[in-house]
Amino acid sequence: xxxxxxxxxxxxxxxxxxxxxxxxxxxxxxxxxxxxxxxxxxxxxxxxxxxxxxxxxxxxxxxxxxxxxxxxxxxxxxxxxxxxxxxxxxxxxxxxxxxxxxxxxxxxxxxxxxxxxxxxxxxxxxxxxxxxxxxxxxxxxxxxxxxxxxxxxxxxxxxxxxxxxxxxxxxxxxxxxxxxxxxxxxxxxxxxxxxxxxxxxxxxxxxxxxxxxxxxxxxxxxxxxxxxxxxxxxxxxxxxxxxxxxxxxxxxxxxxxxxxxxxxxxxxxxxxxxxxxxxxxxxxxxxxxxxxxxxxxxxxxxxxxxxxxxxxxxxxxxxxxxxxxxxxxxxxxxxxxxxxxxxxxxxxxxxxxxxxxxxxxxxxxxxxxxxxxxxxxxxxxxxxxxxxxxxxxxxxxxxxxxxxxxxxxxxxxxxxxxxxxxxxxxxxxxxxxxxxxxxxxxxxxxxxxxxxxxxxxxxxxxxxxxxxxxxxxxxxxxxxxxxxxxxxxxxxxxxxxxxxxxxxxxxxxxxxxxxxxxxxxxxxxxxxxxxxxxxxxxxxxxxxxxxxxxxxxxxxxxxxxxxxxxxxxxxxxxxxxxxxxxxxxxxxxxxxxxxxxxxxxxxxxxxxxxxxxxxxxxxxxxxxxxxxxxxxxxxxxxxxxxxxxxxxx
Amino acid sequence: xxxxxxxxxxxxxxxxxxxxxxxxxxxxxxxxxxxxxxxxxxxxxxxxxxxxxxxxxxxxxxxxxxxxxxxxxxxxxxxxxxxxxxxxxxxxxxxxxxxxxxxxxxxxxxxxxxxxxxxxxxxxxxxxxxxxxxxxxxxxxxxxxxxxxxxxxxxxxxxxxxxxxxxxxxxxxxxxxxxxxxxxxxxxxxxxxxxxxxxxxxxxxxxxxxxxxxxxxxxxxxxxxxxxxxxxxxxxxxxxxxxxxxxxxxxxxxxxxxxxxxxxxxxxxxxxxxxxxxxxxxxxxxxxxxxxx
Numbered sequence: 001x002x003x004x005x006x007x008x009x010x011x012x013x014x015x016x017x018x019x020x021x022x023x024x025x026x027x028x029x030x031x032x033x034x035x036x037x038x039x040x041x042x043x044x045x046x047x048x049x050x051x052x053x054x055x056x057x058x059x060x061x062x063x064x065x066x067x068x069x070x071x072x073x074x075x076x077x078x079x080x081x082x083x084x085x086x087x088x089x090x091x092x093x094x095x096x097x098x099x100x101x102x103x104x105x106x107x108x109x110x111x112x113x114x115x116x117x118x119x120x121x122x123x124x125x126x127x128x129x130x131x132x133x134x135x136x137x138x139x140x141x142x143x144x145x146x147x148x149x150x151x152x153x154x155x156x157x158x159x160x161x162x163x164x165x166x167x168x169x170x171x172x173x174x175x176x177x178x179x180x181x182x183x184x185x186x187x188x189x190x191x192x193x194x195x196x197x198x199x200x201x202x203x204x205x206x207x208x209x210x211x212x213x214x215x216x217x218x219x220x221x222x223x224x225x226x227x228x229x230x231x232x233x234x235x236x237x238x239x240x241x242x243x244x245x246x247x248x249x250x251x252x253x254x255x256x257x258x259x260x261x262x263x264x265x266x267x268x269x270x271x272x273x274x275x276x277x278x279x280x281x282x283x284x285x286x287x288x289x290x291x292x293x294x295x296x297x298x299x300x301x302x303x304x305x306x307x308x309x310x311x312x313x314x315x316x317x318x319x320x321x322x323x324x325x326x327x328x329x330x331x332x333x334x335x336x337x338x339x340x341x342x343x344x345x346x347x348x349x350x351x352x353x354x355x356x357x358x359x360x361x362x363x364x365x366x367x368x369x370x371x372x373x374x375x376x377x378x379x380x381x382x383x384x385x386x387x388x389x390x391x392x393x394x395x396x397x398x399x400x401x402x403x404x405x406x407x408x409x410x411x412x413x414x415x416x417x418x419x420x421x422x423x424x425x426x427x428x429x430x431x432x433x434x435x436x437x438x439x440x441x442x443x444x445x446x447x448x449x450x451x452x453x454x455x456x457x458x459x460x461x462x463x464x465x466x467x468x469x470x471x472x473x474x475x476x477x478x479x480x481x482x483x484x485x486x487x488x489x490x491x492x493x494x495x496x497x498x499x500x501x502x503x504x505x506x507x508x509x510x511x512x513x514x515x516x517x518x519x520x521x522x523x524x525x526x527x528x529x530x531x532x533x534x535x536x537x538x539x540x541x542x543x544x545x546x547x548x549x550x551x552x553x554x555x556x557x558x559x560x561x562x563x564x565x566x567x568x569x570x571x572x573x574x575x576x577x578x579x580x581x582x583x584x585x586x587x588x589x590x591x592x593x594x595x596x597x598x599x600x601x602x603x604x605x606x607x608x609x610x611x612x613x614x615x616x617x618x619x620x621x622x623x624x625x626x627x628x629x630x631x632x633x634x635x636x637x638x639x640x641x642x643x644x645x646x647x648x649x
Numbered sequence: 650x651x652x653x654x655x656x657x658x659x660x661x662x663x664x665x666x667x668x669x670x671x672x673x674x675x676x677x678x679x680x681x682x683x684x685x686x687x688x689x690x691x692x693x694x695x696x697x698x699x700x701x702x703x704x705x706x707x708x709x710x711x712x713x714x715x716x717x718x719x720x721x722x723x724x725x726x727x728x729x730x731x732x733x734x735x736x737x738x739x740x741x742x743x744x745x746x747x748x749x750x751x752x753x754x755x756x757x758x759x760x761x762x763x764x765x766x767x768x769x770x771x772x773x774x775x776x777x778x779x780x781x782x783x784x785x786x787x788x789x790x791x792x793x794x795x796x797x798x799x800x801x802x803x804x805x806x807x808x809x810x811x812x813x814x815x816x817x818x819x820x821x822x823x824x825x826x827x828x829x830x831x832x833x834x835x836x837x838x839x840x841x842x843x844x845x846x847x848x849x850x851x852x853x854x855x856x857x858x859x860x861x862x863x864x865x866x867x868x869x870x871x872x873x874x875x876x877x878x879x880x881x882x883x884x885x886x887x888x889x890x891x892x893x894x895x896x897x898x899x900x901x902x903x904x905x906x907x908x909x910x911x912x913x914x915x916x917x918x919x920x921x922x923x924x925x926x927x928x929x930x931x932x933x934x935x936x937x938x939x940x941x942x
Contacts, residue, residue, distance in 0.1 A: 081848045087841040091863040100859055101849040
């Protein structure tokens with residue numbers, strides 16, 4: 001996972017005569033080097049706008065576009081474009097059109113002869129050698145587009161942007177050009193580095209044939225990324241055979257669903273009251289393992305339903321889809337429902353219930369290596385380092401968390417409180433986990449709190465080091481939950497129970513240390529987490545390579561855990577209350593007459609879980625049941641960060 | 650598949666040119682026939698003109714010299730075009746060149762102002778907004794009104810030489826077509842070409858010479874052609890008003906001396922020169938205008 005192009009919290013608005021028009025919002029996307037990505041969606045969904053922003057033709061209204069660790073500030077020679085209408089200069093011949101671009105990009109860095117040779121090489125590559133002295137007016141559409149492709153590739157860009165390049169061509173020419181494009185992409189790799197390509201298209205078959213990932217946009221205005229579909233078909237792909245592959249048919253069906261049926265909210269059509277298909281969202285984090293393994297071990301078949309898992313790119317997006325019902329359930333931050341219910345984030349007061357806990361522990365607080373030369377877990381040193389840095393810079397430090405009021409936000413702030421760091425010394429911003437390491441490397445943030453494998457990756461790349469793991473703050477704290485959409489709970493309770501059983505079995509399977517390497521193997525696949533097997537496995541097993549000069553640490557009793565014989569999976573009202581209390585402690589504003597106990601009881605589906613657990617025990621599974629009453633139950637006002645302060649002290 | 654298509658193309662082209670070469674000898678009569686037909690039309694329209702002229706002479710315009718008389722005068726003028734007399738009168742050739750000299754000076758200065766200004770107007774909408782009312786007010790004013798004004802200005806400025814007044818009058822009048830056409834051409838540069846220049850990092854120099862100017866050149870040439878036409882019109886009027894030398898003045902002079910046949914001949918010469926200038930520009934446009942290729 002080497003994000004070469006990062007699109008971060010991008011929003012684009014235009015000023016029109018009638019006020020402001022929002023073209024795009026909340027666009028978050030990470031693209032690896034050498035990936036071929038398609039943008040697909042209805043007209044007016046802003047995909048060309050996004051392409052133009054990557055090209056640097058206009059800036060985003062909010063957010064930024066990062067290419068090769070640099071925020072882009074305008075067009076550059078590292079990004080070339082191919083247009084739908086070719087945009088060849090009609091008074092220049094084919095060879096002149098290509099040469100002018102090469103000459104402009106290389107200026108004084110190459111001799112004229114070398115530039116001519118380079119231009120001619122690419123003209124030959126696209127098969128226009130015999131026509132290089134012709135004017136565009138004398139060429140067919142296909143030949144003109146070949147010339148445009150040669151022009152773009154000849155400037156040796158890192159990123160290629162194709163704006164419906166084959167839209168104006170007939171089907172036969174299109175087909176030929178697809179293969180030519182792939183060929184020239186392979187042949188023009190510089191030092192093993194293939195260009196990263198973005199292509200806007202309306203053609204589903206073209207997208208599947210050419211691309212590694214397909215980004216589907218919702219309808220405009222204020223369009224956003226609806227879904228990102230992986231195309232795991234190995235290359236080289238054969239046009240004649242590809243349409244008979246199952247992966248092809250599935251992907252095509254999904255795309256047609258998304259595009260022809262209209263708005264993405266119409267997903268529910270396929271999952272009406274007697275449907276056995278469950279759509280569960282997840283983020284590419286190591287602790288999505290129960291979901292991934294439920295699918296890989298085919299536990300959905302065992303329990304009589306069909307599991308569809310959908311990778312997402314930010315918690316905000318997961319939340320939105322749970323509310324609209326596009327997702328039936330999701331692997332989700334345990335405190336996200338509390339954050340919404342207490343009004344810390346929008347939409348205030350909405351109920352997203354928690355069916356069960358999926359994981360405990362396993363998050364980390366990563367700090368920048370150079371700015372924090374302190375010891376592991378040394379709170380005093382942390383406080384001093386922060387105040388020193390703030391004094392030096394004259395402004396507060398920036399830390400990143402994954403969602404306001406989410407678990408990582410809470411762990412981070414709680415840690416800062418425990419260390420005695422004044423609230424003025426730092427601020428916390430929200431960034432999706434896949435973008436944190438890069439931001440840390442670029443010096444945009446001083447540290448972050450997120451799940452694995454991001455802490456492991458930061459350590460491996462030398463961008464940062466793990467100061468503390470979340471289990472050091474609170475051993476066996478709840479981390480991820482199965483959060484469900486209210487519609488799903490109401491309409492298909494029995495299917496939900498089957499889902500919970502499958503997940504519970506997956507969690508129990510993950511209890512066995514012998515299974516962890518297989519789990520890590522699956523998680524390393526690009527359609528799931530896509531990080532390196534070693535990094536994922538290491539931290540799953542509790543062997544932390546902390547990074548920086550902190551050495552290593554092995555966690556035995558308290559590492560990422562998914563079940564511990566069922567002890568972890570029961571969702572507890574007590575925990576929800578704890579989070580509400582902690583929000584108050586951390587200074588979040590709660591509504592004046594907020595009844596934490598009532599809110600917590602409504603959010604946590606304790607009874608449902610008991611039902612499921614008991615049914616599984618009858619089936620012979622060994623699951624420990626923890627009575628809610630056995631836990632500490634403190635009145636709201638009296639709750640402090642009790643578990644954490646004790647551990648740290 | 651690509652290779653097949655392109656070899657098929659070249660094979661076809663080779664066949665065609667072979668056919669052309671083979672047909673060459675037998676095409677010549679056809680080409681001559683075409684030229685003959687065009688000339689025929691020209692003769693027809695000229696004959697019509699002469700007919701109307703003769704009829705006019707015979708009916709209500711009794712003082713108008715007939716085509717025959719005019720033809721004799723014209724022939725006489727053209728026979729000795731290069732003489733220069735001590736009293737300042739000159740052969741028609743010298744007269745034309747004197748006038749042309751002033752035309753080109755005025756036209757030249759105007760073009761040197763109009764083209765850059767037009768480019769700026771085309772690129773920056775606000776300059777266009779400022780210039781539009783000025784152009785709208787100045788353009789419709791007749792040269793006959795500008796001329797006295799220019800005389801006053803140059804009398805005040807310097808030695809009050811009439812040629813400067815004439816040249817400046819020509820300049821002011823023929824500025825507008827070049828200016829407006831250049832601005833229009835530049836402003837109408839398709840967005841795609843601007844985007845290409847940005848994406849491939851064209852320097853300003855490259856953008857101007859390889860994108861903007863080639864695109865705008867047809868418009869600029871059209872503007873220049875119209876401006877030259879206007880300049881030639883103006884010179885005749887200006888010379889008449891100023892009483893200086895030149896072909897325009899000699900027409901007026903011939904009228905004052907009652908030599909109507911000479912006057913009409915001079916008019917024919919003036920028309921002929923205008924036609925040649927226009928044709929010259931036509932050739933220029935065909936040479937440099939990529940859209941006509």
